[in-house]
Amino acid sequence: MSDIKEITFVVSEELSNIRLDKFLVKVLTIEKYGLSREKIKQLILQEGLILNHNIETLPKKMVKEGDELEVRIPKPRVLNIVAKEIDLDIIYEDRDLLVINKQSGLTTHPGNGNHDHTLVNALLAYKPNDLSGVGGVERPGIVHRLDKNTSGLIIVAKNDYAHLELSRQLQERTLKREYMALIWGMMSPDKGVIDLNIVRSSRNRKLMDTSPVKGKTAITNYETREVFLGGLLSLVKCQLHTGRTHQIRVHFSHSGHGVFGDPEYGNHSRKLQKYLDDDKDKVLFNFQRQALHAAKIKFQHPTSKEFMEFSVDLPSDFMKILNYFRSL
DSSP: OOSEEEEEEEOOGGGOSEEHHHHHHHHSOHHHHOOOHHHHHHHHHTTOEEETTEEOOOTTOEEOTTOEEEEEEEOOOOOOOOOOOOOOOEEEEOSSEEEEEEOTTOBSSOBTTBOSSBHHHHHHHHOTTSSOOTTOTTSTTBSSOOOTTOEEEEEEESSHHHHHHHHHHHHHTOSEEEEEEEEESOOSSSEEEEEOEEEEOSSOTTSEEEESSSSBOOEEEEEEEEEEGGGTEEEEEEEESSOOTTHHHHHHHHTTOOBTTOSSSOOOGGGGGGGOOSGGGGGGGGOOSOOEEEEEEEEEOTTTOOEEEEEOOOOHHHHHHHHHHHHO
16 A cells, blocks of 8 residues: 555636645645645655646745646654664764765665664764754754765754754755766766756656756756766766755766766666776676765854855775776
């Protein structure tokens, strides 16, 4: 039995020209569906709604007569998210927030059957009574996320005020994030902007795709930093102006330059076969993740209003791959 209840609405004339969240408050009654105004807002923010066949995450979006909404409501479930001692590389901490260098292989929050080995489990062991509640019981303190196999910097809020202020900066695009990615081939030009909307994939709802007109605005600035094997691979610096799901991976895959090691958006490791002369070199095929690292983050502190910037080096597995290619 599915854990999701799907309900479809068509906006009537009498309920048109109002905010999306207010529309849903009117049609998703607490008595019938058990959804409060705050839960409805979180439902929208967490990509639980499809408006005219596109994901909509903006609660203040105005709905019009004839708009079609598909609401995917998680069925109530009892969660037992337990604290678990998992090593955390804490770069910075104060009474309002944490900045953590997340290791590859660690999911940000529980979901998809993983309820005991996530960053949230580690946070509950480290600060069980000192995390914001804005994200609900499954995402205490989680302001934004990194994919399981993406390493690097992530911010955790320790109170609701800090969480809301940091979320506002994300929405207004004043919180800046910089990534390093190893991609197949070379971008042309070697420095530029990828401006392509991102939508949910029609082939696999767990993945994303690009669209020239539908979906959400997604903008990635990139700059080539190093080229390997005559252009077979290159290291690029990426700056996000938006933070869509799988944005960097999808943008580069669409451009024909997928991220090295990415199993979901195109891995071309077979291209390296001619360079693998002995068993030692086959270590490349043991790199079981996308070569993507959140290297830098900039934001304004929610209470002191000080502008803060943190950066971390590439992890050892990423460096091992780069050094291998440099040696060829």
